[in-house]
Amino acid sequence: MVSEVEQQRILTVFNDTHTEYAQNNTAVERFEKHAEQTPEKTVIEYETGVLRYGEVNRKANALAWELISLGVQPNDRVAIMASLGAETIIGILGVLKSGASYVPIDPATPKERIEHILNDAAPKVILTREKKLETEIPFLSMNLEDLGEKAENPACAIETDDIAYVIYTSGTTGKPKGVAVTRGNLDHYLSYADKEYQKEACTTVLMTSLSFDLSVTSLFLPLISGGSLLLKGGDTEERLRAALKDNRVTFLKLTPSHLKMLETYADGVDVPNLETLIVGGEEFTTATAWKTQKLFGESVKIHNEYGPTETTVGCCDYVYSSEKDKGLSVGIGHPIANMQLYILNEMELCGVGVPGELCIAGDGVAKGYLNQPELTAEKFIDNPYGEGKLYRSGDLARWLPNGEMEYLGRIDEQVKIRGYRIELYEIESVLRNQPGISDVAVVALEVGGDKSICAYLIPTNQEQQLDMSEIKNDLRDKLPEYMLPGFMMQIDALPLTPNGKLDAKALPEPNALAGQEYMPPRTKTEKVITDIFEEILGISPVGIEDSFFELGGHSLKATAAINAIEKKTGIRLPVKEIFSSPTPVMLSRKIEAAGEGEYSPIPQAEQREAYP
Structure with missing residues (x-):
């Protein structure tokens, strides 16, 4: 409990660090303005060609009008089931222009997960590159040669509270949950990012899947600033290599795990025009930050951006300083414009330096979870210290005396592995449905200097030896690669505390070599x-x-x-x-x-x- 004087100081000084930015135009309107003013300028470069602003706008218009003719209206959902490509970007613009919201689905996602998302989101239409699709939902092909052109921009009556996109994150019930982000949420974030992360028209490479909200920054900033979006082929590592050898790139958004890949990067980097590196998605250690600054040079500004999907990409911003940051992790700074952060314990404000749950209010707080009113009511509550809703993040943090915030980890069992937010309960739910398994515990542990998912399995028959390779192969059909346990161990029983809860500290250290026959190298x-x-x-x-x-x-x-x-x-x-x-x-x-x-x-x- 803090005094009224301290409470007032926290509510004012600690949330008054940025100038507010007016949101005069939507992301779509800003893109359309550039299409009108510089129609011949390249906006998308892909493996086999380029697309110009005017051309992309006309193709997106044609797609939007076709969606409208199919009865798509504001707040309807349109699934986009395609990997990174020029058609996908046009598809997103077309959906937004039609008034609907887009639901990104990575085609590499396991079939069972895709089916859940489609059933839950209930899209009116699916956009895909495929000519055939096993579904009763109407779908449209998005191949570039199939996309027509139309000059007229649709004039839909869009409200700031209408949904812009729905991104599915890991869920505690064993099923992913859809976060509904509004047009106002998106435009608020982009207004800040456009002013703080770039000086003018920017060029970047899209590094991550569109089903991960880290991609929103890289996707939209070039489009609204009159810049260019470069789509590189190959896997993540190949795209990263290509990005670091393209001297046109002015900003990049990466996860700390991407940056760790650079520690063994033998070819060096050649990005002389890189101004800004935005890091987000997981904890950013000072060791990684120092190596990154050394690699790119002091002229590159490194932003550590914090924000759950439920608060629209980023609600906190902090610029790394090798002189100032001496702890284990880089700070998450202070709230961005039009956002308010609170450190609470049982809804009471915590004093400076006192850990508590990080709760977030302001223009970036999402509408809630799709089709989950109870969970929405639990996590999005009325703000006791201001207007609107307050999102309870489940993250542990504390205010520092200098007015900035320090992230201290998760309160619950949700973790971030390689930039992805994961509910360990979801992995446990899938494992419990495997034949021959009676109980399971899944935890995140530091193994070999890296955070890994470790699964401990109890067999139905104590005499039975579980086939870990077979179990992991089956998991690949049900979970994305980033959710697969790095280590799986068979144990006789789960250790419990005196009150009957799992005693995670008593679990044995993961030993991947247990039971393995060692065969030494011969050559x-x-x-x-x-x-x-x-x-x-x-x-x-x-x-x-x-x-x-x-x-x-x-x-x-x-x-x-x-x-x-x-x-x-x-x-x-x-x-x-x-x-x-x-x-x-x-x-x-x-x-x-x-x-x-x-x-x-x-x-x-x-x-x-x-x-x-």
Whole structure:
């Protein structure tokens, strides 16, 4: 409990750090203005061509009018089921122009999850690149050659409270939940980002899936500023490599996990026009920040942006300083314009330095969860200290004396792994439905310097030995790759506290090598790969038949392994090779085969007494 004087100081000084920005135009109106003023300027560059502002606007208009003809109205939902591509960007603009809200669905998402999202969102139309789709929902093809053009911009009666998009995040019930973000929420965030993250028309590379709200910044800022959006091909690592070699890029938005990939980046970077690096999605350590600043140079401003999906991408902003930031993690700073942050304990304000739940109010707070009124009422409550709704984030934080905020982790069991927000209950729910498993506990632990998901499984029959490879393969059909446990262990029973709750501290340390028969390396190449696996995974000894992914590896660590292999052997393998050949013995064959193909033998010259 704080005094009235301290309470007033917290409510004023600690929430009065930014000038408010007027939202005079919507994101769509700002894009349309550039399309009118600079119709021939390139706005989207993709692998096989470029699209100009006028062309994109006309194609988006044609799509919008077609959606309207199908009866789409404001607050209706249109699913966009396509990977990153020029058509996808046009699809989003077309949906927004029609008055509807878009629901991004990554095609790589497991079928069961896609079906849940479609059933829950109940879209009127699905936009896709596919010519055929197994669904009763009407769908439209978005192939560039199929998209017509129309000059007239639709004039829909859009309200700021109408929904702009619905993004599905991990849910405690075992099913993902849809966060409904309004037009006003989106325009508020973009008004701030446009003023603070760039000086003028910007150019960037879209790095993340559109079903992850980190993408909103990179997607919209170029479109509303008169800049350019570069769409690079390949996986995340390949897109990152391409971005760091494109001297047109002026800003990038990445997760700390992306930045960790750069620690083994052997080729250097060549982005002389990069002004701003925005980091978000998970905890940003000062060690990673220092290495990143050193790599890019002091002239690049590094923003640490904090914000749950429920508060529209980012509600806190902080600029990293190597001189000022000496703790373990970079601070999350203070609220952006038109946002208010509160540290509460049982709805009472906490004093400076006292940890409590971070609660968020202001123009960025979303409408709530789609089709979940009870959960919405629980998490979005009336603001006892001002107007509107207050979102209870479940994050632990505290005010610092300098008026900035320090993030202290999660209060509940929700965690962030490699930039993705994950409810561990969802993974537990899927595992409990596996045959032969009677109980399960899923926790996030530090393993080898990296936060990993660890699953502890209790078999139905104590005499039974669970097949972890078979279980993990089945999970791949039900969960995205980032939600797969890095470690799975069979134990006899879950340890409990005296009051009957799971005693997570008493769980055994994950041991990926338990029960594995060690087979030592036989060749120099196999020794190089096993050494690299041991260093990256933080376990030893690794045998030549041990699978990288069964030992706790994931896509980002796979990239680090490929970079290390290139550094040690001079051979650059595609990242996909470690997925198809995950053991040292299999990878060594790939390396040796690649090495043999490095040169073509020159035919021996015929024998002569003399040569010219």
